[in-house]
Amino acid sequence: MARTGKTADQVLAMLDRNILSGAASSSLTKKWDGDKLREQVQAEAQIVAAFGQQAGAAIERHAEQKRADLRQQIKATQDPEKIKALQAQINEINTQERLLNVAVGALSGSGGVAAVQAGLSEAADRMRRYTIADSEKFAGITDGETTLDNKSGESAGIRGDGFKTAGTRVVLDTLCGPVNERCKKEKDSRGKEIQDEKGIPKLKLDGTGHVQFDKKAAKKTMAQFLETKDGKDMAGLTGGNQGGPGTLFGFPYSSGGILDLVHEAYGGSHDFISGTLSGYYDEQGNARRGLTPVQKGLYEIWTDIALVPATPFALSEALPPQAWKALDILLRMKR
Structure with a gap:
């Protein structure tokens, strides 16, 4: 090189020796403490995790308070239009809660998991709302003392809605009999029973x-019939009768x-997938009538299979956002 009187290779060799030996004033030296850096990263991670947990809990408390206030207003009115408007506000609060949890998840590094949980929860909520509306269609069956429908079961529900979706819907083929022999029937002016297009x-x-x-006609009360083998067989293994005790x-x-x-975490999504999508429920929201033994068997098999696709939706309802964030942290630790 003209200015140093040395070749390029000689200059590079000198630079390399200076760096490795630390003799040159501009040589590279270790300026950081590995243990302190590790402690700082861990501390920051704990701060972020704490933020996510506290923010998630605050969002939940705020949303739950608003939902409770609106549900009190629903109980205090008999106006169907007002009830519908109040329920729409609750649905909007549920959606806002999910979106806020997604935002908190993004800030705390769990945005992907938060978004998945919010999406599943939103879908599960819509299926639950459909299930509730479908369950409310049937007025019920009564003998004057005992009444059974699909909407009177006791449950805390999901997000405080107080609706029991778990259990079997009313099966009129069981309670009334295949040709309605255990229930009162319409008669014409001559006292003859009026039949439908199927002759029932x-x-x-x-x-x-x-x-x-x-x-x-049944030679027993409805309460007594529900205690017979046929009556007990009508109740589901999980949930019992939807309109009865869990x-x-x-x-x-x-x-x-x-x-x-x-039960309620599964109730909405499982009921929708196993009963509504399969066509098992009729226009009144009850079990379809006139099913053959083969059809009954197929529906029972599908009911069991439907637990699999319903599970992700159920978990999104049962587990709070904080649990999903913890799951995300565990998964990242295993990578």
């Missing part, structure tokens, strides 16, 4: 739209308990 006598409804269980394999569970939460 039509059910006679009372003034409030209830199917009437005929104690005289049971698991025949044993009762309390409203607001862990079993109630698990």
Whole structure:
């Protein structure tokens, strides 16, 4: 090189020796402490995690308070239009809660998991809302003492909605019989039973739209019939009868308990997938009538299979956003 009187290779060799030996004033030296840096990263991670947990809990408390206020207003009114408007506000709060949790997840480094949980929860909520509306269609069946429908079961529900979706819907083929022999039937002016297009006598409804269980024809009350083998077989293994007390394999569970939460987390999505999408429910929201043994068997098989696709939606309802964030942290630690 002209200015140094040395070749390029000689200059590079000198630079390399200076750097490695540390003799040159401009040589590279280790300026940071590995342990301190590790501690700083861990501290920052703990701060971010704490922020995510506290923010998530604050969002949940705020949303739950608003939902509780609106549900009180729903209980205080009989106006269908007002109830519909108040329920729409609750649905909007649920959506806002999910979006805020996604934002918090993004700030705390768990945006992907938060978005997945929010998407599943939104879909599960829509399926639950459809299930509730479908369950409310049927007025019920009564003998004047006992009444069974699809909307009177006791449950804390999901997000405090107080609706029990777990359990089997009313099966009129079981309660009334295949040709309605255990229920009151419509008759013409000559006292002859009026039949439908399938030749089955039509059910006679009372003034409030209830199917009437005929104690005289059945030779027992409806409560007594529900205790017979046929009556007990109508109840689902999980949830019992939707309009009755919650049971698991025949044993009762309390409203607001862990079993109630698990049943309701599955209730909306499983009911929608297994009953609505399959065509098992009729226009009144009850089990379809006139099913053959083969059809009944196929629906029972599908009910079991439907637990698989319903599980992700159920988990999004049962587990709070904080649990999903913890899951994300665990998954990242295993990478």
